[in-house]
Amino acid sequence: MNLNKVKIALFATTLFFSLGAGATQSLLQGYSYDHPKLIHDLPFAKHHAVLQVSQDDPELWNLTLNNATNMLQYFGEDKVQIVVVAYGPGLKMLLKDSPVAKRLQTLDAQGVEFDACNVTLQGMAKKLGHVPELAPESVIVPGGIIRIMQLQQHGYNYIKP
Template identity: 60%
Template sequence: MSRIVRLVVPALALLACAAYQPAQAENWSLYKHYNYNKLEFVHSHPFAKEHTVIQVSQADPKRWTLVLNNASNLLNYFGPSNVQIVIVAYGPGLKMLFKNSKVADRIQSLNSEGVEFDACHNTMLGFKKKLGHLPKLVDSAAVVPGGIVRIMQLEAHGFRYIKP
């Protein structure tokens, strides 16, 4: 085996392993490096003039639809590059972000338009006690240490708070 093949093949295998991570691992992006004093987002919105955080704390699919309609209406009114929307789910509302949620497809669609979906880690731990495992979330969900803490952080940085 040539020296190049001996060097390239292991390097390619390492890259392939690094590139493959289960979707659930992606959910932890904000949780691992969370700093209350430093804002971090899944989607960059450098030109946004409006910043909104929407709370979801109820396990009610009608409420979820209302929340997603609110986000769609904001995107339509201001335009995706002019508004930053973060939807924070905690308590029973976390079920909205479950992979098998009735609104999972719509969440993926709004995520592609720049809406961020944050999931409360504290609530996830509560579900882990009930289910015996962490709930599987939609791929676009970002886990934050606490839903209330995230809302407080965003409000402290000028986000407008909406609770439909």
């Protein structure tokens, strides 16, 4: 096992125990770039979109969530697979105390996945001295950019609001 995989596994274990079981989901263990996993299985989805959030801007977060809502309304919840990927300063959107936390709950219930960049999370933890608490709807992925690339490679339409 290479050193990066060991580091990711150790960080994921630490994160799991620091947040408590069930608080946040993770796709770190067994991650395969060639075989994307999703939290919400939507086998009848004909449309696929990945939305990027990389700025610390609540207005932009709301615009992104409005875009997701509009796609759900237009295509129908079971016909569109939407993944919102947050990294860099945009990861603050997925923190437990985010101003859009209630909207995350609503959209998660409608099948929207919210992916949190592990690279950014590790950087925030180093700076803060502790792992910041993510909203329970968050799904930890190895890297935000890597996740976007992966989903694009598998047919997702890339959208940056």
